[in-house]
Amino acid sequence: MADTAVISLRGVRKTYRAVTALDGVDLEVLPGEVHCLAGENGAGKSTLIKILTGAETRDAGEYLVSGEPMRPVLTPAVARDAGVGVVYQELSLLPELTVSANLCMGRFPSRAGFRDLRRQREMATAMLSRVGLAELDPETRVAELPTATRQLVEIARVLGQNAKLVIFDEPTTALSEQEAAALLDRIRALRDEGVAVLYVSHRMEEMFAIGDRVTVLRDGRLVATEPMAGHTEDTLVQAMVGRTIESLYPGERAGTGQVRLELRGVRPVGFDEPVDLSVRSGEILGLAGLLGSGRSELLRAAFGADPLLAGQVLVDGRPADTSSPRAAARSGIGLLTEDRKESGLMLGLSIEKNVAMASIGAVSSFGVLRRGKVREHVAAAADGLRVKFGDWTDPVSSLSGGNQQKTLVARWRATGAKVLLLDEPTKGVDVGAKADIYRVIAELAAAGLAVVVVSSYLPELLGLCDRIAVVRQRRIAGFADPAEATEEDVLHLASPVTAQEAS
């Protein structure tokens, strides 16, 4: 019985009203293996994980932890105590509480109900140091941390639980290459300690880098569980999508035209130096940089989301009004923000409304919506994005993470903007859908838009962009040509260590 699976699922089913999220899924994760879970957006990966952790109740099927059957109705606390730890796809930290309280939530060191603050601090510091955050003050409130740090804190929390099974649901979406690489090292170390790991990611090379076996889900059904070594990227994609994807990145496009977007001496809050940058019609400019290098701040300021201390944003040579996002949108700029939940979606509203909101003026006359137009407009914007949903009027919160992201792409596509600023546009999006989004971006560029893409995923920038600007410590550190540059070149330019070379 040496190889008893840490967890095993048999014939698990889960439906949400009319949606069947999982249908007869089997899964076994062995100690000391990294088991990847692959599938398109909405395939049911997160749902499966929620069932493993007791966050959702399964409708049918068996669930065993170390051979012990689990009760059909499971609470997260029971699952955790049985040894299942998880890093959720959507951040689940409590923003108003401190880092240490978040890390110890649910199992505070205490004596008779009274918190042992010293031990709490020690525990927190120990957990943080495992993800390279030893320097972070555990008494900082989570609300004050940038997204990437929050993700690391979340990972620290799970690592600190000494679980038998650790589940990662897209842990690297908010991380840069460096942090992601460090995380993979951590996962390997966990595996070597005999911990079972269930790993979900839409980044193929990550799966190939650490995966021992892979289970593929499609439309809530099990496709197969196979050794990772038996797959190539192509066969894995084929298994996930059920079709082949000829090329992930769009091919050649027609040349670029006039300068469409120009940042002239733009200085967002926190920037010491003004930034000058121009993007031509038809051009896709990538912005590379480490976490916190200021890429998002730059985009936000150019869109009027944050105040500009100095400088001007020009669209087609005319100064754009960046006093507010609304004004910027009217000047023809659109911004897809990086944090879907906090500054992108209106979660309670329907998918349809979420897509239409930025361009609602286009389907109304004198402020009154035109009958029938909204649906048409929205359907056109979502065309080719393969958004998986039940009904246009379902709340956008019912969509899987990747599909939520697609609705945001559709939102900005619908505006007919001249300039699109996309901050991590493929965050949490599957391969097939990435190809769809890249294609849509390329189409938009081909239609004459100037597009700026911020991404922490370098292959994407190299594959998609015409030109890459590297941001380092709130300065443009240089440019790279995707046709020639390698990931190392870009990283080199982005890292502060090499700063002296620049001067």
Added chain:
Amino acid sequence: MTDVASAPAPSAAGGKRKRRPRPRPADSEILRLSHLFDRGFGGIPVLLAIAFALSLATDSFLTGTNLDNLGRQVSIYAIIAVGQLLVILTAGIDLSVGSVVGLAGVVAATAVFETSGGLPVALAVVLALVVGAAAGLINGVLVAVLRMPPFIVTLGMMGIARGATLLLTDGRTVQPLPAEFTAIAGGSVFGVSNLTWLMLLVTVLMAWLLRRTVWGQYVYAVGSNAESARLTGVPVRPVLLSAYALSGLLAAFAGVLLASRLGNGVPTSGTGYELQAIAACVIGGASLFGAKGTALGALVGALVVGLLNNGGTLLGVDPFWLQIAIGVLILIAVGAENLRGGGKSRLPGMAAR
């Protein structure tokens, strides 16, 4: 507002593998029967149940006189509730509506008071509406521009408006009011009192504004997530300002109608109406966390409370028991709604406030 019945098993990813049924014409925007039994229009089944029970229990419930009474009684609350709903949709709260009812009532009454030399009725009404809208606008400015918590802002305004009302009248009732003024609420068209008509008019108009105009969509967007809305190009401040101003305006309108109905400008009138209006919205399916609720729901909520009060008097229930019974019935009404609509597991504590 999902239409579960008519959506086929929500199918696969867009176009490619399964063909999705062609997007239906925009019928989802049209009110269909199935909507009525949806939490979005919360309370309609409850309303019908109460009405049915009352018509069995008393002979007098289904008489024309009584329904007329009911319309008159509920209309004032319903109009305030519809205004309150706007603010609630933006995830705010307006505690000042009760005081604005009082203020607008005495402003209108004072303006028409001196029968000779008093302002023409129409002008007096406009004056009162302007005062109410201005009070609402001040709330809006403090919330939207100075970013103060709506609860405190409108609590402050509640005290200020009531104080101003008392100052204006010296705490005395303003009367007698001329017949032209009392005719506003007193009259009737096709045998149905003006008050009832006005209540229906306000509800239908607001329902239309919320469903069919860009502004209406913006109101929901702001309530759902103000930051997301701002970054989507929604003019958040103007939307908030308009919601608070309209809430004030409708409260003032209710105040004028109340003064007209009573033939008196009573400085204490409207006291406590804020809670009733909020309750009506919530009974009608609105969430105090914003972005959830409809104008029709607010009307239904007001009717539910109105029916309980009306039924209580018709049945001659002891007032102490009536108070208990209304409390219990409100709980049952919302609880029943919740259980029915609660198929999808909601979180404790996250339950719509």
Added chain:
Amino acid sequence: MTDVASAPAPSAAGGKRKRRPRPRPADSEILRLSHLFDRGFGGIPVLLAIAFALSLATDSFLTGTNLDNLGRQVSIYAIIAVGQLLVILTAGIDLSVGSVVGLAGVVAATAVFETSGGLPVALAVVLALVVGAAAGLINGVLVAVLRMPPFIVTLGMMGIARGATLLLTDGRTVQPLPAEFTAIAGGSVFGVSNLTWLMLLVTVLMAWLLRRTVWGQYVYAVGSNAESARLTGVPVRPVLLSAYALSGLLAAFAGVLLASRLGNGVPTSGTGYELQAIAACVIGGASLFGAKGTALGALVGALVVGLLNNGGTLLGVDPFWLQIAIGVLILIAVGAENLRGGGKSRLPGMAAR
């Protein structure tokens, strides 16, 4: 609870680029002076400013008698506010506290009424507290288990408890009450009235519970995001139940004290206190969206309102003007706090309710 003064501009991603100061020893949990000027303890500067202004404007403000009066007047509200705070921290609201004040008061009064054969005072008090806690627990069950909206649940309970109070007393005042009972609120220790001591005791105890116990952290966790809290193993339901039950218990305690202070079981007492309690919490920095607020803040909020009322009488302000002035001053108090704490741009509409 951030220590703005000593934390440098919230810096870089996980300490990579800038060196953060070394983690301080666990002192951040201990109340330091700088905390007092933080929004978390909202209102203390405002409180001091008002007190300072009053001591300049009148001779009588800083007299022992007046400070004693102030303590007596504020204590009842403060105790209710501290209970209310708990519910607010869980992102709920408790509108029933005013009615529970009345109910507990008459329960205690009725129990000790018949001087011969009446229950011993201690037993009567316990009985009243149990009744209050039970009312709160029912609220909690409806919110946590049946997932009904707290606003409606506690609004229903508000009516039910008031009705029960009136039924119990037949609408009459219960009196005279024996001296042992009136001594609870009437007595004093070291020249400071019992009421003041009890208010301080309740606040300190609650502050300690919230800061130093696991339960306290759970309360904040549930208010921050009930679903996330549940997923990390927080017992959401028990936490909600305890918050509502404690709110009821403290309201009942305030009711007993009020009855003791008045020497009467008055069936209408406590009417309207719910809004005052909520206002005190919000003035003291709590957010109606949950997870933000402190027990000390609730006390300070109650003191701010108390000071304004007290100052108004001392200065002989006309009551109508006083009502306006208090409204304006509440707005200024919270507005000033907001501007000071508002360095980081908060969203309109998202501003803490």
Added chain:
Amino acid sequence: GGKAAFGPAAEGTGSGTSGVAGTRIDVITKATDSEFWQSMLAGSERAGADLGVELGLFGPTSETDIDQQVSLVENSIARGAKAIVLASNSSTALNGAVDRARQQGIKVITVDNSITTASEGFIGTDNVKAGQQAGQRMCELLTAQGKAAGKILHESSTSGQQVLADRLTGFRAGLAEKCPQAAVVQTAVNDNDLNKAVGQVNDAITGIPDLAGIFADNNTSGTGAARAVAERGAADRLAVVAFDSDPAEVEGVRTGSIDAILVQNPFFFGYQGVVEAAMSVAGSTPPVDLDPGAVVIDKSDVDKPEYAQLLDPPKTKG
């Protein structure tokens, strides 16, 4: 009735008040927001002007807020008032505060509602007696309509107020004297919300087809009854007796929707209260108990000149 005590308060009562000019006297009403209490405050202001004392006028926001009234008394002690004129919201709850005031040498005159602890003097109507007058009048009206066994609605402003309970007790007693078969069949409570009062009376007229009379226990209830009776056109078949003399109620008497009102004299309460307070401060002894009584006024005497000031007392300002 004590009609003799009505009319402008005799200026002569100022006899025992020499040397009080500048004295600080606080007047605390049950509430500030109604005609009734405003009249009382107007009376106090008149007396204050006549005697040259320094007045402070206060009142809680609502008549149910006993705690706030206690605070007001305490604050008056703190601010150094020499005398307090108090319309107490409870017959016992203010005892503690009043005792403390008197221990500090502050003179306390109670008006409208007596309290069970000692004070320098009391001026007010006996509500049970006034209720009895109302019951007697109701019986007369019912008998005149041939409905001596009729059903009566009790429209009440608030639950749990002693004064109102006293009025009802008195009313029942007065009614029972000659109309033992008539009965109060239903009580409706409007929480001093006029709109609610109108609705309730409307509902009762609909719900009780053989309703014969309405007893309204304060101005809100009375005004509400007047309005509803007018809306339903039921003035002829219903006997309506109401407390207080809101202008709207007086109007109701004129137009017939109210048959009789019971009127007290709050202006006199206020004037006499301040006068007696000043007397106490000056060292003379005011009357221990002064009951000016209540008068029943109906259509026949509503426009009589002797009631003019009673029904339309001088305003606070001017």
